[in-house]
Amino acid sequence: MSTRTIKVDYLARVEGEGALHIKIKDGRVTGVQLQIWEPPRFFEAFLRGRHFTEAPDITARICGICPVAYQMSSVHAMEEALKVQVAGPLRALRRLLYCGEWIESHALHLFMLHAPDFLGYEDSLQMARDHPDIVKLGLQLKKVGNELVTLLGGREIHPINVRVGGFYKVPTKGELAPLAERLAWARDAARQTVAWVAGLPFPEYEADYEFVALRHEEEYPLNAGRLVSNRGLDIPVRDYEKYFQEEHVPHSHALHSHLKTRGQGRGSYLVGPLARYNLNFDRLSPLAQEAAGQAGLGPECRNPFQSIVVRAVEMLHVVDEALGLIAAYEMPDAPALPAAPRAGVGSACTEAPRGILYHRYRLDEAGLIQEAKIVPPTSQNQKSMESDLGQFVAGHLDLPQDQLTWQCEQMIRNYDPCISCATHFLKLQLDRE
Numbered sequence: 001m002s003t004r005t006i007k008v009d010y011l012a013r014v015e016g017e018g019a020l021h022i023k024i025k026d027g028r029v030t031g032v033q034l035q036i037w038e039p040p041r042f043f044e045a046f047l048r049g050r051h052f053t054e055a056p057d058i059t060a061r062i063c064g065i066c067p068v069a070y071q072m073s074s075v076h077a078m079e080e081a082l083k084v085q086v087a088g089p090l091r092a093l094r095r096l097l098y099c100g101e102w103i104e105s106h107a108l109h110l111f112m113l114h115a116p117d118f119l120g121y122e123d124s125l126q127m128a129r130d131h132p133d134i135v136k137l138g139l140q141l142k143k144v145g146n147e148l149v150t151l152l153g154g155r156e157i158h159p160i161n162v163r164v165g166g167f168y169k170v171p172t173k174g175e176l177a178p179l180a181e182r183l184a185w186a187r188d189a190a191r192q193t194v195a196w197v198a199g200l201p202f203p204e205y206e207a208d209y210e211f212v213a214l215r216h217e218e219e220y221p222l223n224a225g226r227l228v229s230n231r232g233l234d235i236p237v238r239d240y241e242k243y244f245q246e247e248h249v250p251h252s253h254a255l256h257s258h259l260k261t262r263g264q265g266r267g268s269y270l271v272g273p274l275a276r277y278n279l280n281f282d283r284l285s286p287l288a289q290e291a292a293g294q295a296g297l298g299p300e301c302r303n304p305f306q307s308i309v310v311r312a313v314e315m316l317h318v319v320d321e322a323l324g325l326i327a328a329y330e331m332p333d334a335p336a337l338p339a340a341p342r343a344g345v346g347s348a349c350t351e352a353p354r355g356i357l358y359h360r361y362r363l364d365e366a367g368l369i370q371e372a373k374i375v376p377p378t379s380q381n382q383k384s385m386e387s388d389l390g391q392f393v394a395g396h397l398d399l400p401q402d403q404l405t406w407q408c409e410q411m412i413r414n415y416d417p418c419i420s421c422a423t424h425f426l427k428l429q430l431d432r433e
Contacts, residue, residue: 022393022408032390047372052078052341052363053164059359059374060158065108068101068149069352070374071162072223073359078164080238081346081363084339089332090166096325097152097162098222098350099318103186104145104156105353106315109416110197111138114308117410118200134196137189141315144186148179148322166336173329180326183319190316191291197312198295203407205392206302209384210259210268211275214351220283220317221276223350228279229269233259237349240358246375257380268383271355272415273310277301288317304388304414311416341367352377354416378417385415 023031043062047055055074060067072094079086086094111134112124121127128135146156151171153159161168214221214237215228227243228234235243245260258267269275281289281299292313301310347360355377362371392411396404 022389024393024397027397029390029394032386032393044372044374047361047369050369052082052339052361052367052369055361055369056162056164057158057160060160060162062374062376064157065105066101066352066354067158068097068153068162069350069357070359071159072098072350073348073357073374074361075162075164076223076348076350077346077359077361078363079339079346080348081344081361082164082339082342082367083344084165084337086166086337089330090170090335090337092325092329093152093167093170093332095219095222096322096329097149097159099322099325100145100148100152102145102222102318102353103315103322104142104149106311107138107142107145109353110193110308110311110315111135111141113416114311114413115197115200117406117413118202118308137192141186141189141193144179144182144319147182151175151179163336165339166332166334168335170332170335172331176326176329180323183323183326186319187287187316187323190312190319191287194291194295194309194312194316197309198297200308202303202305203392203396203410204303205305205395207304207388207391209270209274209302210262211278212259212269212271212356212380213275213279214349214356215279216283218283220280220285220314220321221351222318227349227356230279237358238347240347240349240375241360241373244358244375244380246379256382257375258383268387269380270384271377271380272307273314273353273355274301274304274307275355276351277310277313284313285317285320287320288313291316304411307414307416341365354378355380378415381415381417385412385417388414 021031022029043059047058050058055078056071059070059074062070115134116122116124116127119127119131124135149159150156152161152167154161210229210231212227212229212233214225216225219225226234226236227240233243243260244257246257259269260267278300284292295309295313297306297309297313341363343363343365345360345362347358349356349358351357357377358373358375360373361369364370389408389411393404393408396407399407
């Protein structure tokens with residue numbers, strides 16, 4: 001009997017720190033542990049006692065890549081508790097802000113964190129030596145997203161212009177006009193991106209996921225809809241905790257989420273671009289659907305390595321939607337609706353770039369937060385990540401050690417895990433007995 005160990009001391013191009021430990025005995029995978037050892041940052045705890053108006057600014061600090069998602073989930077939950085309904089131009093501006101975040105986040109992951117895997121580079125700096133035009137294109141796309149977030153959010157990282165009921169300040173049509181010109185360029189660039197990533201080499205692997213995402217009657221999901229899955233789940237967001245549960249596992253400080261109705265030891269599910277795409281293909285813009293077809297994708301995609309193509313399709317969709325929102329924009333009568341303190345409970349779910357992000361708050365009559373619950377996308381995907389790694393390794397044990405290690409890291413980056421939101425990640429160990 002022999003034992004072989006693969007260690008990756010620093011897993012690059014993900015946000016955070018941790019370890020992966022895979023055990024193989026007699027040619028069979030006997031254990032997969034995604035070990036997250038950094039303790040949580042207690043945002044739920046220090047939100048308690050704060051006024052509801054402080055929640056958007058506090059939750060924005062949870063992530064520097066997708067702060068808008070945390071803000072939007074928090075304000076939607078607060079507005080449900082306070083019986084405030086935001087519609088019309090204010091709702092459109094929120095979608096426009098969310099489009100900006102998706103553009104910058106998808107561009108960052110696609111070009112800087114994920115594409116090097118498929119081309120055999122350690123990082124985007126090495127890739128830039130041979131593909132400078134591609135990297136420059138990615139940086140410019142990300143910049144367009146940042147500009148949109150800056151205009152609507154007040155700054156590009158941890159925006160400060162979002163409030164319960166709307167915004168502190170709204171833009172004029174004249175202020176949006178230059179962004180329309182930039183977005184017109186970005187639409188062409190995003191189409192080029194879809195075509196480019198479609199030509200990357202993808203490992204052969206498919207999984208039988210339970211996809212979970214928001215679904216809206218008319219829109220591709222960003223900040224509204226019911227929670228649905230491809231296995232019959234169809235619930236209002238307020239029922240999230242009746243169906244989903246977080247649990248501690250011995251090998252990780254981060255919580256694992258599962259569907260309670262799927263039975264003991266089961267219930268893993270997938271959130272994020274693949275889930276949204278499979279459940280909402282018919283809600284993509286015609287331009288995005290056309291680009292997906294030209295990239296070789298149908299209405300269904302189960303290869304997680306092709307999530308890079310799906311991200312590019314989603315980026316094209318939100319650029320296209322942003323242009324439509326700007327063209328139809330009329331300034332609202334006021335930048336925000338009034339929101340008076342009252343006792344109540346509110347919950348909300350929006351689609352962060354990495355998947356559904358759930359918030360629930362309980363307020364007292366003075367509008368102070370008595371309880372807060374936040375479930376980020378990465379913690380919801382952790383059981384699925386472990387399952388994917390186990391199945392992938394089991395089917396690729398014939399690969400050379402270095403190539404198998406590389407593809408395990410690549411599998412993790414398929415998820416674009418923001419472990420700094422859920423905790424952190426880093427080291428890979430593969431034992432063979």
